[in-house]
Amino acid sequence: MARLSAEAVAQARELMSLYPDSRSALVPICHLAQAEEGWLSPEVMEHIAELMGITPAEVLGTASFYEMLRTEPVGRYMVSVCTNIACLLNGAYELLEHAEERLAIGVGATTPDQMFSLEEAECIAFCDRAPCLQVNHRFFGSVDDERFDTLVEDLAAGRLDDDVPHHGVLSRVRRQGGLAVPAEQVRAERAEADRARAERAAAAQAERS
Amino acid sequence: MALTDASPIVTARLRHGDSHTLERYLATGGYDGLRRALRMEPEQVAEEVNAASLLGRGGAGFPAGRKWSMLRPSPVRYLVVNGDESEPATFKDHLLIERDPHGIIEGTLIAAYANQVTQAFIFVRGEFALGLERMQAALNEAYQHGAVGRDIFGSGFSVDVVVHPGAGAYIAGEETGLLESLEGKRAFPRIKPPYFPAAIGLYGEPTIANNTETMANLPWIVQHGGHAFAALGEGSSTGTRVFALSGHVRRPGNYELEMAKTTFRDLIFAPVLGGGIRHGRELKAFIPGGVSAPWFGPDQIDLPLDQDAVGKAGSMLGSGSVVVMDDQTCVVRAAWRIVRFFYRESCGQCTPCREGAGWIEKVVRRIEEGSGREQDLDLLLDVCDNIAPGLSWPPQQTTICVLGPSIPSSIVWAIRMFRDEFLVHIKEGACPYG
Ligand SMILES: Cc1cc2nc3c(=O)[nH]c(=O)nc-3n(C[C@H](O)[C@H](O)[C@H](O)COP(=O)(O)O)c2cc1C
Ligand code: SF4
Ligand code: FES
Numbered sequence: 001m002a003r004l005s006a007e008a009v010a011q012a013r014e015l016m017s018l019y020p021d022s023r024s025a026l027v028p029i030c031h032l033a034q035a036e037e038g039w040l041s042p043e044v045m046e047h048i049a050e051l052m053g054i055t056p057a058e059v060l061g062t063a064s065f066y067e068m069l070r071t072e073p074v075g076r077y078m079v080s081v082c083t084n085i086a087c088l089l090n091g092a093y094e095l096l097e098h099a100e101e102r103l104a105i106g107v108g109a110t111t112p113d114q115m116f117s118l119e120e121a122e123c124i125a126f127c128d129r130a131p132c133l134q135v136n137h138r139f140f141g142s143v144d145d146e147r148f149d150t151l152v153e154d155l156a157a158g159r160l161d162d163d164v165p166h167h168g169v170l171s172r173v174r175r176q177g178g179l180a181v182p183a184e185q186v187r188a189e190r191a192e193a194d195r196a197r198a199e200r201a202a203a204a205q206a207e208r209s
Numbered sequence: 210m211a212l213t214d215a216s217p218i219v220t221a222r223l224r225h226g227d228s229h230t231l232e233r234y235l236a237t238g239g240y241d242g243l244r245r246a247l248r249m250e251p252e253q254v255a256e257e258v259n260a261a262s263l264l265g266r267g268g269a270g271f272p273a274g275r276k277w278s279m280l281r282p283s284p285v286r287y288l289v290v291n292g293d294e295s296e297p298a299t300f301k302d303h304l305l306i307e308r309d310p311h312g313i314i315e316g317t318l319i320a321a322y323a324n325q326v327t328q329a330f331i332f333v334r335g336e337f338a339l340g341l342e343r344m345q346a347a348l349n350e351a352y353q354h355g356a357v358g359r360d361i362f363g364s365g366f367s368v369d370v371v372v373h374p375g376a377g378a379y380i381a382g383e384e385t386g387l388l389e390s391l392e393g394k395r396a397f398p399r400i401k402p403p404y405f406p407a408a409i410g411l412y413g414e415p416t417i418a419n420n421t422e423t424m425a426n427l428p429w430i431v432q433h434g435g436h437a438f439a440a441l442g443e444g445s446s447t448g449t450r451v452f453a454l455s456g457h458v459r460r461p462g463n464y465e466l467e468m469a470k471t472t473f474r475d476l477i478f479a480p481v482l483g484g485g486i487r488h489g490r491e492l493k494a495f496i497p498g499g500v501s502a503p504w505f506g507p508d509q510i511d512l513p514l515d516q517d518a519v520g521k522a523g524s525m526l527g528s529g530s531v532v533v534m535d536d537q538t539c540v541v542r543a544a545w546r547i548v549r550f551f552y553r554e555s556c557g558q559c560t561p562c563r564e565g566a567g568w569i570e571k572v573v574r575r576i577e578e579g580s581g582r583e584q585d586l587d588l589l590l591d592v593c594d595n596i597a598p599g600l601s602w603p604p605q606q607t608t609i610c611v612l613g614p615s616i617p618s619s620i621v622w623a624i625r626m627f628r629d630e631f632l633v634h635i636k637e638g639a640c641p642y643g
Contacts, residue, residue: 067377
């Protein structure tokens, strides 16, 4: 894919209209692009730049800062094993080692069939279920070696397709409708409210003195 | 000290499996707080929050009411709700976002009304895929219900709310990094002053940034009054708070407890809470408020869950997360993993933070792997001193944001508390715990 689909372009335009400055939609649009292809190719970043009226370097500048935005292709399933403190105390590195063996790849690599990528993650806020991991940012807790193997088999066989869409698909729930209140209306309402508030304050002041 | 029978405020609804739906939300009093707030004047709502003396639940513990009062008058002002939760071992916002998104939305609307903001954003950590779906679905429902958007519940007050996804960066949780991120840029924290986005925030306009749990308390405060909230807890630590307990306890999890009335001992050992240390082991150390906080030992276990008391004792309640380490824990490895986190997440703008974290990580790893040198401990303390001169608590800051001065906490306190254990690693080239 070189460019975003027509559907994604329409969604990107909607996203841009939600913010006072359309530049704010850059990260959400990068997620949208990743949902189509799983990663951000140079071509798609150029397309995003064109849509947003910024340079491809600005898109890359932002995208390359964030862990979840991938400027290199990854597997269908990104397995992120947390090794931070609560998981470390509960055997996370042993789990990570097992994951490397089971998938026959090291951290940072992708299996030759492009099915699985493996990464060592920072705390994913699921510490009460340590050791834990995410697959495409879906949570799996209290993972032992056996559960890990079952998970990998289920994913490979497509048994979890409903729960775990391919890499890049984040929220499958779309916002319904754009902004409901035009900016001028809000400003007018607020100016009126500020005036009323000043009057109340003045009245209270007068009562006191 | 003991457990109190104070009812939960922000987790009350979670015993229902469908707590995230509008139907359940309405059946459990949802949006009544907003309706009530809209019948009050905005400044009265702010007054209730002031009376509650609600401390921000994001980590810094700054009173929400006071923060709001600093908002600069302007025709445009924003509210940004911080749901980026990435402080290691903190997992309470994750729970609230997935299980009670309407509670956060209602709180957001109350804050939006009290501060008369022109637009509000709920920033949800990118890794929370389900949380993002739940939050967006809840917001869609709230719009349909007339709780958001034009002329809310016929009150004449209108405001839009947008759910914004993060993309994986701890530093985007720092409030000025959050604003940069929301502007579509790298999440580089901004140079202070201005100290508060209330003066110059999103797109340069006055902005309130508050944590999601802070928001989730607002419906209750409006319904029951600020004084009822302040009647819970003690001193400046009012209300209840969700404590995220993890590590070597029998029952890790989120526990909402009345502040100040409960102790770390209660949290870790009470059968209905942490249930004690696993495998019949002993407590070696615990981290009282996220990995940016200095460590505590068994001697400090009777301290109350009180912001000021913990501060006076030399650490912080921080993000409300407590990590428990048992007597078989290798503290060198634990401290190493924490500094490795900071090393990976430093945004790189400030030399002490960027270089310091890297050096400390290398030296602690060397010790942990058995090739440490005796002078390494002094070297570590020296590098830490360059980041936070004096190695005191609260730390001195040489950097743009407080990620920098958070780096020494685990290292310095681990060395102070367990110097012998570091020395065994160095002298014997091996860990006593295998
Ligand atoms: C490195 C760093 C990361 C932070 N991460 C978060 C976070 O994920 N969520 C949060 O609410 N506050 C976080 N904070 C604190 C925020 O800067 C800010 O104080 C808070 O969001 C304000 O909300 P509150 O007053 O309601 O607590 C972080 C601070 C720092 C320095
Ligand atoms: S202290 Fe660290 S994280 Fe904070 S701005 Fe400086 S380099 Fe970035
Ligand atoms: S430390 Fe692993 S999820 Fe928090």
